[in-house]
Amino acid sequence: MAYLDHAATTPMLAEALDAYVVAAGGIGNPSSLHAAGRGARRLVEESRERIAAVVGARPSEVVFTSGGTESDNLATKGIFWARRDADPRRTRVVASSVEHHAVLDSVDWLSGHEGATVSWLPVDALGRVHPAALADLLDEHGDEIAVISVQWANNEVGTVQPVHELAEVAARAGIPFHTDAVQAVGQIPVDFAAGGAAALTLTGHKLGGPVGVGALLLGRDVPCTPLLHGGGQERDVRSGTLDTAGVVAFAVAVESAIKNQQEYAVRIGALRDELVERVRAAVPDVVLNGHPEHRLPGNAHFSFPGCEGDALLLLLDAKGIACSTGSACSAGVAQPSHVLLAMGADDDRARSSLRFTLGHTSTRADVDALLAALPGAVERARRATAMKTPR
Amino acid sequence: MSGGVDSAVAAARAVAAGHDVTGVHLALARNPQTYRTGARGCCTLEDSRDARRAADVIGIPFYVWDMAEQFQDDVVDDFVAEYAAGRTPNPCLRCNEKIKFSAVLDRAVALGFDAVVTGHHARLGADGLLRRSVDQAKDQSYVLAVLTRAQLDRAVFPLGDSTKARVRAEAAERGLAVAEKPDSHDICFIADGDTRGFLADRLGETPGDVVDGRTGAVVGRHSGAYAYTVGQRKGLDLRVPAPDGRPRYVLSITPKTNTVTVGSREDLEVDTVTADRVIWHGECTPVECDVQMRAHGEVVPAVVTVDGDTLVARLRRPARGVAAGQAIVAYRTDQDGDIVLGSATIASGTVSEPGAVAGDRAGAAGNA
Numbered sequence: 001m002a003y004l005d006h007a008a009t010t011p012m013l014a015e016a017l018d019a020y021v022v023a024a025g026g027i028g029n030p031s032s033l034h035a036a037g038r039g040a041r042r043l044v045e046e047s048r049e050r051i052a053a054v055v056g057a058r059p060s061e062v063v064f065t066s067g068g069t070e071s072d073n074l075a076t077k078g079i080f081w082a083r084r085d086a087d088p089r090r091t092r093v094v095a096s097s098v099e100h101h102a103v104l105d106s107v108d109w110l111s112g113h114e115g116a117t118v119s120w121l122p123v124d125a126l127g128r129v130h131p132a133a134l135a136d137l138l139d140e141h142g143d144e145i146a147v148i149s150v151q152w153a154n155n156e157v158g159t160v161q162p163v164h165e166l167a168e169v170a171a172r173a174g175i176p177f178h179t180d181a182v183q184a185v186g187q188i189p190v191d192f193a194a195g196g197a198a199a200l201t202l203t204g205h206k207l208g209g210p211v212g213v214g215a216l217l218l219g220r221d222v223p224c225t226p227l228l229h230g231g232g233q234e235r236d237v238r239s240g241t242l243d244t245a246g247v248v249a250f251a252v253a254v255e256s257a258i259k260n261q262q263e264y265a266v267r268i269g270a271l272r273d274e275l276v277e278r279v280r281a282a283v284p285d286v287v288l289n290g291h292p293e294h295r296l297p298g299n300a301h302f303s304f305p306g307c308e309g310d311a312l313l314l315l316l317d318a319k320g321i322a323c324s325t326g327s328a329c330s331a332g333v334a335q336p337s338h339v340l341l342a343m344g345a346d347d348d349r350a351r352s353s354l355r356f357t358l359g360h361t362s363t364r365a366d367v368d369a370l371l372a373a374l375p376g377a378v379e380r381a382r383r384a385t386a387m388k389t390p391r
Numbered sequence: 392m393s394g395g396v397d398s399a400v401a402a403a404r405a406v407a408a409g410h411d412v413t414g415v416h417l418a419l420a421r422n423p424q425t426y427r428t429g430a431r432g433c434c435t436l437e438d439s440r441d442a443r444r445a446a447d448v449i450g451i452p453f454y455v456w457d458m459a460e461q462f463q464d465d466v467v468d469d470f471v472a473e474y475a476a477g478r479t480p481n482p483c484l485r486c487n488e489k490i491k492f493s494a495v496l497d498r499a500v501a502l503g504f505d506a507v508v509t510g511h512h513a514r515l516g517a518d519g520l521l522r523r524s525v526d527q528a529k530d531q532s533y534v535l536a537v538l539t540r541a542q543l544d545r546a547v548f549p550l551g552d553s554t555k556a557r558v559r560a561e562a563a564e565r566g567l568a569v570a571e572k573p574d575s576h577d578i579c580f581i582a583d584g585d586t587r588g589f590l591a592d593r594l595g596e597t598p599g600d601v602v603d604g605r606t607g608a609v610v611g612r613h614s615g616a617y618a619y620t621v622g623q624r625k626g627l628d629l630r631v632p633a634p635d636g637r638p639r640y641v642l643s644i645t646p647k648t649n650t651v652t653v654g655s656r657e658d659l660e661v662d663t664v665t666a667d668r669v670i671w672h673g674e675c676t677p678v679e680c681d682v683q684m685r686a687h688g689e690v691v692p693a694v695v696t697v698d699g700d701t702l703v704a705r706l707r708r709p710a711r712g713v714a715a716g717q718a719i720v721a722y723r724t725d726q727d728g729d730i731v732l733g734s735a736t737i738a739s740g741t742v743s744e745p746g747a748v749a750g751d752r753a754g755a756a757g758n759a
Binding site for chain 2: 310311314315317318380381383384386387
């Protein structure tokens with residue numbers, strides 16, 4: 001099998017898996033006062049410190065969660081609630097139009113249930129948000145804005161956002177800026193303090209850690225109302241017994257991924273460039289979506305004119321190639337990607353798209369396998385599209 | 392794979408027979424965020440999950456194909472239009488003809504597949520003949536008889552040799568969680584089962600007269616002729632009782648005058664059925680055979696003649712409730728399962744002996 005869907009989830013690193021198994025054999029609730037509890041707490045706190053050290057945060061700014069979706073929900077809703085409580089005029093949320101659904105749907109929910117007004121930041125044809133657009137918005141509505149959320153890098157087309165500039169614009173206006181960095185950590189340099197964000201989402205299973213554990217980096221002075229109430233863990237922002245083994249493995253994976261990031265980006269970036277060149281040679285009319293330079297090293301995202309992404313995925317899957325059409329839907333019915341539509345693509349281009357993402361286990365053999373299957377699959381998918389034209 | 396037990400077992404049997412099988416669930420509703428209630432509906436999120444779960448157990452790839460647009464155009468809109476024209480459509484038959492063995496089959500073939508396998512209860516063996524299932528009560532050859540030779544050549548029905556009880560038992564043996572799932576009935580796109588309400592929402596209220604077929608007297612009012620089906624007795628709500636005090640039935644629906652004609656049970660009888668849109672598999676006619684004129688309806692001996700796109704069946708004994716728009720399917724009795732000779736869409740039912748009863752009985756289309 002050629003696994004080309006690392007942006008969906010990537011295999012655990014051997015060192016993270018080892019650390020998980022060792023920690024999972026232990027006992028103790030990190031909130032307990034006895035020796036077993038203290039042992040667990042030590043593991044959790046050491047993990048917190050390890051993460052803080054490599055992401056440019058203070059340990060107290062690392063809030064463990066169940067992963068990216070929860071962190072995004074906590075940042076957008078929690079900061080919105082806290083800031084609106086402090087000043088009822090602040091009912092506006094700003095987010096980019098290419099956010100992951102964890103942000104997109106949280107913001108929509110705030111609009112539908114909490115009376116929030118939403119300003120969606122547009123992107124250009126390459127998927128980038130322009131800091132000037134945010135600055136204009138802040139000039140106009142600065143007093144009303146509760147929270148701003150712009151992802152560090154896009155999960156579909158791989159475009160990296162000018163996060164430093166955006167965060168700086170937000171900081172000048174004194175408005176908390178959240179960034180979903182789920183796809184970015186371990187792929188490109190990410191530093192919380194230097195980036196200037198008030199809150200940052202990261203998750204384990206996109207960088208070689210386990211599924212079900214992640215973190216929200218939350219600046220010490222950023223107000224945030226909890227989603228989950230209970231035992232008061234994690235600064236009282238996120239109650240719930242901590243998953244000691246998960247946190248330990250997560251920390252090992254974060255540390256490893258960030259320490260190896262440069263070498264990884266060079267190796268995987270070169271392999272990705274090779275993939276793109278070979279796909280272009282095999283399918284000359286293919287369109288590469290996303291930014292040519294400001295791009296995640298493992299991401300290749302194409303539109304195949306005349307094909308349905310769905311049909312291509314089925315045909316490639318049958319040949320042992322695992323890839324993705326973009327964001328999955330619960331009913332399994334493909335919707336045209338909101339990211340591509342926001343980038344100005346028409347419905348056909350959006351529906352004809354396919355994402356290949358490389359990761360730490362990727363090799364040239366994966367690319368060879370893709371190129372062996374792709375031309376036949378494209379030809380077949382084109383015929384299938386022709387069958388769908390009105391009878 | 393609808394999410395039901397039949398298609399799950401059909402898929403498992405296709406795999407067991409050595410085929411390279413991919414599971415496909417059809418998303419047919421424009422809004423998939425609907426949950427099934429009871430045994431109704433066949434295209435909900437929950438059904439999609441059941442189908443996926445079965446595919447995972449069988450160990451085959453599974454995809455959802457969005458056919459909502461084609462289904463709306465070819466099945467739902469057709470259903471409404473047929474009722475509006477005074478006919479009684481069979482949407483399951485239309486779905487087989489236009490969706491499962493047309494849109495889905497075409498796409499599958501283009502993608503490199505050889506055939507569409509479904510969980511229909513009907514036999515289609517090496518001789519290429521479509522036959523009734525061994526389970527007479529579950530037989531679905533009637534709704535498959537609309538398929539052409541070319542469509543049948545790309546169809547596989549692995550369940551025809553098994554009773555429904557056997558299929559359920561096999562599902563349980565194979566560890567398929569849908570083994571005990573209730574059968575779906577009714578029309579999948581009318582979630583609450585209220586066909587009259589569904590049609591009223593789309594066609595509006597169009598009040599008109601209910602008239603007596605023999606006297607022409609107005610005996611009641613209706614709020615939309617489309618709500619009636621030939622042979623229907625219930626729900627007529629007639630204020631004037633019949634002179635003989637016996638129940639009255641819908642004899643015909645005439646959209647042109649927006650009239651529903653009623654009469655006695657005897658007046659419902661026809662002995663000649665004329666049909667068009669003929670699918671015929673080559674048997675020389677006239678032919679002595681059996682005909683069936685609605686799903687799970689009675690079987691009547693007849694002489695069938697096919698001439699171009701017209702099929703005429705002279706019934707050996709009169710039939711009642713013959714509705715325009717339904718299919719007439721001709722069968723030849725066979726010990727290995729009655730063989731489908733062909734089918735056509737009923738245009739009218741008439742009585743050949745003059746003077747017995749008045750005029751055209753099922754002839755909404757003919758009248759209009």
